[in-house]
Amino acid sequence: MVDVKTNIEDASSLMKEAKFDLHELFFSITQHDSTIIFGNETFFRISGYEEDEIIGKFHNIIRHEDMPRIVFKKLWEYIESNKPVVAYVKNKTKKGRYYWVLAIVFPLDGQFISIRIKPNTQFFSIIKEVYLELLAAEKELDMDESENLLLQLLKNLGFSDYDHFMNEVLLAELLERKKLLFSSEVKEDTYNNLETTFKLDIKSLYENSKTLLQEYEKWFARIESFKEIKSIFEEKGVTLRKQARDVVLLSLNASIASYKLDKGGETFGVLSSDIRKNAKENEVLIEKVHLITQNLSESLSEIIFLVSYISLQMEMATHFIKELLEGTDEEINSHVETLYKLVSQYHEKVMKLPSVIDKKIKNTISYLEELELQFMYFGYIQIYGVIESARLDDDRFGFVGIFSQLKSMITKTSDEIFIMKNVAENFYVENKNLINESKKDNLSLDKFGNNIDKITRSDKQSD
Secondary structure (H helix, E strand, O other): OOOHHHHHHHHHHHOOEOOOOOOOOEEEEEEOOOEEEEEOHHHHHHHOOOHHHHOOOEHHHHEOOOOOHHHHHHHHHHHHOOOOEEEEEEEEOOOOOEEEEEEEEEEEOOEEEEEEEOOOOHHHHHHHHHHHHHHHHOOOOOHHHHHHHHHHHHHHOOOOOHHHHHHHHHHHHHHHHHHHHHOOOOOOOOOOOOOOHHHHHHHHHHHHHHHHHHHHHHHHHOHHHHHHHHHHHHHHHHHHHHHHHHHHHHHHHHHHHHHHOOOOHHHHHHHHHHHHHHHHHHHHHHHHHHHHHHHHHHHHHHHHHHHHHHHHHHHHHHHHHHHHHHOOOOOOOOHHHHHHHHHHHHHHHHHHHHHHHHHHHHHHHHHHHHHHHHHHHHHHHHHHHHHHHHHHOOOOOOHHHHHHHHHHHHHHHHHHHHHHHHHHHHHHHHHHHHHHHHHHHHHHHHHHHHHHHHHHHHHHHHO
């Protein structure tokens, strides 16, 4: 006889979300064929599987049927290209419940490491609607058509491509998570009652890990500043290019007006020629400013997302070492070394960027100083033009208006140059501090790696 009540309870259970707290992190290490070779305690608890039930299985053991196929195709495209990838994923527990994660996947030496955090932003609410639309469409579309639909839906939301989407999502989720965690700080155990040499060594490693995490957090705290600088450079670069084109057009109007003059036309012809010549020179110089600031903006984008990645990786390493500290094992897990290797890889990339940025800022400042001098000379032309216009006492050809417009353009452009130069100079100083801090960070990472080696050697000797 069928137990109706039990069936109803089982069906109800499938609709329930598994508990996944904000402060929790879980990760897995997967072979290139998607076989799970490691998961941390949080992964096992949330998925509902015992370790021996999930290790050696394909990752699709936790795949939820509500996930569009095209999302996994995008994930694999990035992994196959050896690039990190970010995606919202709905997973299924052993008992059929579900849980949503933001998965950040890092390829490493033929394997990939997946770190998952609890999603909290408005992007999460939006993407669930996108997934519903994709699921419905996939019944009739092939994979290429599904991909086109995904990209179109993202463009409708203001994202140029999947790279743009995942970078914005990652940063927003990490910033929101840190804000929420800051408002709900939990007092941490000091672990003063440890007895074994191994646990004391792991505690030392844990303290070292927390110190390194704090140093990466300082970099992460600068992200808003990096974003603001990037935005200013991009905005002012566009404005300067527009101003340069407007000055060139004004010089042409001045030339045409000078040809119409019988008396005094030569003087205005010379002034118009000077305006046109300097306008062309300025246009070339402003294009250089635009290209170098565009290049600088790309470097800022790179450092923003590298810092996002490494701060998350280090948090995961710290979280995992804490699990070792609180667990019953008396030997270090080899996957601590894998996490260290991942952090080291991204650490090297992050630490190189301030020196690269340093050269680009110096070039930017140099071009802006040259541009300042050019517009100072423009100011002399404008003043002389106003004097000549007054002496002519005949404004039928609009020279008063032309030189008035020129003054307005000089003022506006000079203001934009001043703002950009001020931002660049301040950032130059801040970036020098980053270069100095990176030396300290290198020492901390070396200490972290040496501690892992020390514990690993001790384990081998005790065997």
